[in-house]
Amino acid sequence: MPSDLPRFFGFGASRATPRGVISLLNRYQRALLYVGGAVTSLVLLAATGVMLSSQVRDYVAERQAEFNARKALLHLELFVRQGSARINIFHEEGAWERRARAPQSLVDAFAAHEGRLVLPSNKDFPPMLLLGDLSAQRPADSFAQYLGLAEEVGYRSAAYTKTLTLHSSYFYAPDLRFLAVVPAPAAADLFERHGARTTEDLLQRIAPPELGDLSDPAVVARLRDSGTAVWLPPAVSPFTGETVLRLAQPGFHDGKPFVVLVNDYPLDIITAHLSNERHDEASMFVDPSGRVIAETHGPSGTEGLQARALQLSQPSLAANGATLQYRDGLFTLRAPIADADWTYLYAFSWRTIASELGLRFALYAGAMLLLIAFVWAALLLLDRKVFRPGYARSQRIVESENLNRTMVATTPSGLALLRYPSGEVLLQNQVMQACTDNARPEDPPLPQRLLRLYDDAPGAPEWLPDLELPVTLASGEVTELLVSVVRTKYQGSDVLLCNFSDITTRKNAERALESAREAAHQANHAKSAFLAMMSHEIRTPLNAIMGNLELLQRSPLSAAQNERLGAVTSSSTALLGIINDILDFSKIESDQMRLESIRFDLADTARQVIAVFTPLAQAKRLALDCVIDDALAPHHLGDPTRLRQLLMNLLSNAIKFTDTGDVLLEVYLKDDADPASPVVIGVSDTGIGMTAAQQKALFEPFTQADSSIARRFGGTGLGLALCRRLAGLMGGDIQVVSSPGKGSTFLVTLPLPAAPALPPRAPAPPATGADTAAPAAHILVVDDHPANRELVKMQLEALGYTSDQASGGLQALDLFARRRHDLIITDINMPGMDGYTLARALRAQGSRVPIVALTADVAVRERERCESAGIDTALIKPILLDTLDQTVRQLTLRDPEATPSAGARRQDIAQGTLPASVHRPLAQSLADTAAAIRAALDAGDTAALGAGLHSLRGAFALIHEAGLAADCVAMETQLRDADLPALAQAFERFEPAARAALARRAPEGAAAA
Known part of the structure; x- marks a missing residue:
């Protein structure tokens, strides 16, 4: 064992006792506790500051949003009124040249009143005052066009007076000789108030000077090019003496003004959008010179605030929205007013913020102080209730450490503590040491191999369990280890704790089990391949049998011969059905079946299947019904052939096992409210039913409900198994609900998406005489077997076609070069030049004649080889007359509904007049x-x-x-x-x-x- 193992665990000499280490650790913990409390208090104070700052920013943002909203509403107010004025002027500009004169009665009345006439109006609208300077040079007739304009505008202006809070409205001629005012003031008072004697004198005093001199071409060009109404600064109304907001726009004809329209609005249409509810805030409109043209004040005096806002605000404005700036304790918002050349200015100070957020600030500060007090109370309680008792427990833990070390050293699993990333062994037990010593010397050391198992990629888990590591021993044997690696900390260093156990016996058992599973899989694959091969081999002789039987049916036979022929034909058809089911099932099991996804009519497919089984159901006196959901899409995407096969299997079973009652086919959406819902196909019968035990094995291949079913009803037991496999391939499933004596219900759920609508098709060109009578096709038959050639020849003759026969590819090329053929029917497998080579040779010559392959192999790879060789389609043996006739007609573009020509009429008896x-x-x-x-x-x-x-x-x-x-x-x-x-x-x-x-x-x- 290494001499430098951790002293904490008692390995090697140590000057510090474990008790001293624990005491030092306890002091560090308490110091960390109180330092953490101080840091937490500072963090809480900083968080409170950030929160209060955020509140202020939010408040300023709210004021800015409110400012923008008021500005938007003001723009709307002005825009609506500008629009109404522009509509009036636009209407009059378009109608001025064609404007009819006023009625002569109105002209005479205007003359009788010497150019000062009050035009009567509807009782609901105010009257209009008409003023004009009459003279010998300008008689009343010269004002007829303006009088007609006044008569029309009077009603419109009166209506705007109500709907747009119009204070007054007037229009005048640019030469200042005519004026119309709504509502009509007293004419005498009007002239006296302004000290005028004539209409021209009056207009020189009341006409808006801001428009400029309308006789100046530059002024006229400027007003004409602007094309919109102009908002003028507030002024005293010449008619009522009140301060009003003016909107003016001249009308032009042939580039010259012929009328000037002025609408006076009450000033509150703009002052209503100025904020005046908060403490220490100011809101105003300013013209380009800095003059305040409209303002409001809050509940307290704000004259000083208004002066500061005007002084501190910058002249620059945002193109869109408001410009916010802060200077010297004052927040200001500025925004331009569209088409008015004014600036909307709003200002507020810190006192505004304090009056609105002061209580909230106080609550936040109080909550922060309470939270800090709570943190320190918790820290003190933690020290007394946790750290001090923890120190006492640590003393007891040290005493049990030696016992733990002994247990680690004697555990039967391998344990090792490795320093990361160097791989230095810090601790290992005897099992680990023994495995390291017995490993093959030339291999990397076991600790290094354990280190390589750890995944240090970002995001990798710290614990990596169930890792497998083979270790070759010095004797040559291989030991399988199941390893767990955990990354952790030990005395401030990164370490890996490695644990392993010997799983050699288990791995040997798993390998034996895998070999057995693979052998079973190969046997199952061989079974499926054998079934496919046998079905392929059976199809070739069955083609000759069924083809000749079909030809024999068309021959004159005795009654006994017909009966025997019917029995043989029925048996051959049944055999073909069994072969097809077995082949389909084997293709599914060997993963060779491929589904189409084409556009088809689901409802029509169901009705076609019902039509097939209707005679059989009638023969058994059963009611066969079909219910189609109206919510189904007109067309779906899927494989109609396989869907039809599934439906026919289910209906065949239902009719076969039902002696009395009825059979029902239902097709509907699982969820009527969802057009993308899966389609449910239900087949119900009142037949013999099944027990729960019989239902368990119902979908197993070659299995029937019990042994008596095959004896009583026949069958291979493959149909329902094939149905389940087909439903699974389509992404759906199949379920059954049944009770003995009460019938059965099969429910198939399929995700058939609705097909997108097709673009409308162009109408077909009208048929010509050449199209209505096509000659019989001449076909080249290629097969190395003479019996097969003769069979196809007789089938073609029965259908009314002529043919040439070739025994191989080379002879076929020779015949094709010497005589024209409409179609080539060739066998695939022939000695010498096979069908693929023949097709490639013809395509290489540039021939586009349709080629049909005859094959008994229905594998997907066979069809793909046909397509790559240039073969148009492949017919699967056995080939019956209807299939052969349909294929020939389709590939030679012969319409089955067309009337045959005289030559063809002698041979084709499929339709029309019989010979x-x-x-x-x-x-x-x-x-x-x-x-x-x-x-x-x-x-x-x-x-x-x-x-x-x-x-x-x-x-x-x-x-x-x-x-x-x-x-x-x-x-x-x-x-x-x-x-x-x-x-x-x-x-x-x-x-x-x-x-x-x-x-x-x-x-x-x-x-x-």
Whole structure:
């Protein structure tokens, strides 16, 4: 053990006893306590000073805010009145040239009263005085235009008198020969008061001299360019003798003034915005020369304060808002008044602040003194109740220190105290020493390795537990250590306390468990890969089986052959469904399934699925209902194919396990009030239901509720497991509520976002004659297997298309170069040049002909390889006629609804008029088969019924009458259920509909049998 270990723990020689160290520490603590009390008192005093200073700043800010508010209200007052005056002048400027003369009666009255006429007004408005100097040179008719102006302005000025507290309003001609005043004063008194004899003399005395000489071009240009009303300093009203605030604006026509409008307002519209409520404050308006034009005083005399404010305020003003300054104990706020050339000045002193905040300051100071007294009382109590008893306890702690040291030295875990950051060992027990001694010599010392485990990055925790450290021993064995590192202080130094235990046995067990888990994962992955491979391998022969079966259905067969063919076709379809489910499930488990996010109609998708299952539900006499929430968006974003697969699995199960009652499909928003709410899809039935134990294993793959389910109802037990996986891939979940004998309800919650609205589409161009009759497509089929080539050829011929066949890529290139082809259908895996290479070669030649790949591999990587090679689409085997026909039409731009040309009409029997060679035997077959079915119904011959229904279904599927074919499927279901009465009723409805369909598609001159 190192000789310089801490003396406090008794390692090595020491001149100081632990008791002496504790006594010294106690003195330091008490000194720190009282020094801390003094510092706290100073901090509280400083905090109180800061708080009082903040209160003063807040008060000054409040006064500034109030000043700005008053200034803003004043601006509003002035702006409104300026606006009204400008509107008046603007109106008259626009109407002056077209202004009609006053009525002749008014002109005659003006002349009769020798140019001194009181114009009558509405009873609610005051009258207007009209004054003009009449002479031989200026008769009454020369004032007709001004009289017309007065008649119109009279009502408007009277209205402004009420709404804008207008004191008086008058306008006059710039040549001083006409004056109109509202309200009308006594004319004689007006002339006598101002010592005038004529209107021109009167206007020379009362017209605002601040406007200047209107005959001076410079004055006229200045007033015209300003374009707004001018606020003039307060003056005595020439009509009432009261001090008023004047607003003047001339009106111009062709650049010359034709009228001057002057509005007199009471002075209190500006003095009302001057503050006068506080002690020792002053508020005033000052003109550019420093003269006070309006002022208010507080409750105490403030003449001296006003003089100081004028003397100390600076002439500079803020462009926006108020300028605040403080000088010689006085706070002043200055702001310009818009369009008035005045300054708004407000001043207050410390006495104002003291009168408002004095009580608050006293409360703060008192609270501070009480808090300081409380702090010192607490410190004294802490010394007596804590530090003195603590000193006594420390004495006892020293006595137990030796025992603690012994316990540390003998603990079974490794302990070490390392100086940070040097890594010097200050203390270690025997376990730590033994591990250090047994470590491999060439490795760094164990204390240094423990030091490296500590993370000294900023923000790292001081305690780092559960760190793992492998240590190689001298014997070559590896010991796994579980380490905890804590950073702490010891005698003023940074230290690391390291603790470790041996977890070698546990780590070996974990490694064995991880190996077992990895092996299980690989086995599960191998299982999924095997399922995908087997599904792929099965699809190739199944393609030939189902393709030939579909072609065979279009051939004339006997009733027994049709029955056997129906059984084989049904079994093949069921096998394909099982393969698809297994492949989808394996793709999900191997993380190969990718979902689309495209725009689709959720409500329409649900209705399509309901339409598929309606015949099956009717065959079992079940009510199949669908409820769609009106709050759903018109379109959503998601994968409609997988959603349709989920719905069909749930509805198929519901109908399969329900014998009586109904099945309900509901689609609605989880929260109607939130358009972004998840969508809930509910499928409810009144079937056999399930117990709680059966529900636990319901969504496990290849598992059914109990062993009797597969025997009674069939199935693989994979549908619901696939539903749960699909819901999870879509970001949702699925739940079930069920009781035995009371049916089940499955609820699927999916986050399907609403699709954004599409821009309106341009109308399609009108169809031309060439578009309405496209010739049949000529297709190049490439496959190295002759049976596959022959199958595709027969399928294309059945659909009305012609084709060439090539056994490999090189032959295909040769055929493509010698003859034009509308489409290429190629196998992917071929010897020599495969389908990918063929597609790349064609694209390299610049060919844009559509290419369709035939494959049994549905993996995502296969589709990606097709896209990168230039292949337009890939069809998954087995390939049925409808899928093949739809793909050809889509890629060759042949509209399925278009009327075929004469050449194509002989081969395409999917729609429109049937060829006579097809219609005639089909009509005869319907008549013969209908008679055979009626005879079989009377005799109860189920075999003959099945053969006849199957024959009808194949015939109408051949000519693409999907509704009639579906009716045949429903009747076949009724036959399997031995419900002959229902079958008879359904056939009675079917036969007329079938005859009508044939009659509708009969060639000209022919009729249905």
